[in-house]
Amino acid sequence: MNPSILRTLACCALLSLAGIGTVQAQTAVAALPDFTGIVQKNAPAVVHVEAKYTGEKQAAGRSMRGQMMPGQDTPDDPQAEILRRFFGMPMMPSPQEQKHTSLGSGFIISSDGYILTNNHVVDHADKVTVRLQDRRTLTAKVIGTDPTYDIALLKVDAGGSLPAVSLGDSRNLKPGQWVLAIGSPFGFDYTVTQGIVSAVGRNLGQRDQPYTSFIQTDVPINRGNSGGPLFDLQGRVVGVNSQIYSNTGDYMGVSFSIPIDVAMNAVQQIKSKGYVSRGMLGVTVQPVDDDIVKAFKLDNGAGAAVVDVSPDSGAARAGVQAGDIILSYNGQTLQQASDLPPLVGMTKSGTKVPVEILRNGKKQMLSVTIGEASRDHDAMSNGGGAASAGHSGSAALGMTVQPLDNDTRKQLGLKPGQGVAIGDITGAVAAQAGLQAGDVILMVNQQKIGSVAEFQAATKEVKAGSTVLLLVRRGDQSNFVGLTVPDDK
Structure with a gap:
């Protein structure tokens, strides 16, 4: 082919590509929003x-x-x-x-x-x-x-x-x-x-x-x-x-x-x-962490784990219990524990709200009448701070437990027959979990504990490789704490 013809074709191709590039650039600019009118x-x-x-x-x-x-x-x-x-x-x-x-x-x-x-x-x-x-x-x-x-x-x-x-x-x-x-x-x-x-x-x-x-x-x-x-x-x-x-x-x-x-x-x-009121469910919740997922045999960590229920609250009257996992509130699925407080806060007091929970592997729907939160302090917390918890009287969990007297229960706001106290920390499992003598164990794997005998019965199957979930009270704070016994292998 004649060289001049080749040069002409090459120039035409370059011009075409340049034209395409210009059109693409103009299209990209045109796609960006113009904020001047706003x-x-x-x-x-x-x-x-x-x-x-x-x-x-x-x-x-x-x-x-x-x-x-x-x-x-x-x-x-x-x-x-x-x-x-x-x-x-x-x-x-x-x-x-x-x-x-x-x-x-x-x-x-x-x-x-x-x-x-x-x-x-x-x-x-x-x-x-x-x-x-x-x-x-x-x-x-x-x-x-x-x-x-x-x-x-x-x-x-x-x-x-x-x-x-x-x-x-x-x-x-x-x-x-x-x-x-x-x-x-x-x-x-x-x-x-x-x-x-x-x-x-x-x-x-x-x-x-x-x-x-x-x-x-x-x-x-x-x-x-x-x-x-x-x-x-x-x-x-x-x-x-x-x-x-x-x-x-x-x-x-x-x-x-x-x-x-x-x-x-x-x-x-x-x-x-003249002021702003917020709804109150009457629970303290924490994230559904890996320990809870493992202990409760859950598919994932969605929802909010209930660690405490305020007496005389709407949640208490509806039958919500510590150890429940709240899956949805008023038809809205909870992906994480922090999703719950904003939903409750925007609910007008006196409103009846459907709350879906998971208890012992079974889903239940409860109807809760929402109360009004105090204007002086938050009535609901959603964190999981440093909690105290321990586990079983077995040596594998590294602690001993003892009866809890009623005076101590009263000071902690507990009912008669609730909880046992950690007597001593005897091993690494409890120590590494941050448990301390005097911490109160309220539940073992969603089972309420009110005596040393009940604690021992709930933990008798603990062995190497087991994970036990405790609900522990320290002062006025309750949290779930998972204890995993190391595998001997």
């Missing part, structure tokens, strides 16, 4: 929140809770000081003022001036002000707060109708969806960041809002974003930005938002009765 519509409803503390009281300054650091840059941050000195940062308090100031974000939920933010932004503040996008600064009244959900409701009088956000349904969120945040990180008002939903239903444990199933995202959130809105692609608020996970105090790719349905439930209760 920002233009909703930014006027986002506010900058500043809380002041007088006298010796120091600002809580927690613009991100838990592993989260203060909501404003720190006085010893040299870069922040350079910005302040040479360019001016009127939105930021001076280092001296920071000791008495907490900064955060918020958003207007109704045109009459109601504003939603985090409790930790305004907690114990003497004066709260909000700044609107048109640069008006208004004094805000704290209508009510709920530390457990970390929600605060503010009210301003702007002398007219205010722009308000549209509210979405966080229950429809799925991992992979685009989301957008608007807030005031480090005091920079109306900063827009975007990302995707990384996970939903994320529970951060007993000490960090056990009643909240967080939305986890990779949206860049920093100090000062707390209380700001998280939007979906329809421009509806689906969450309240609340926490980040960080060992530096700044964003590291993991952010958490309170679902808007949880936040608005708190808002409505604050408006109607």
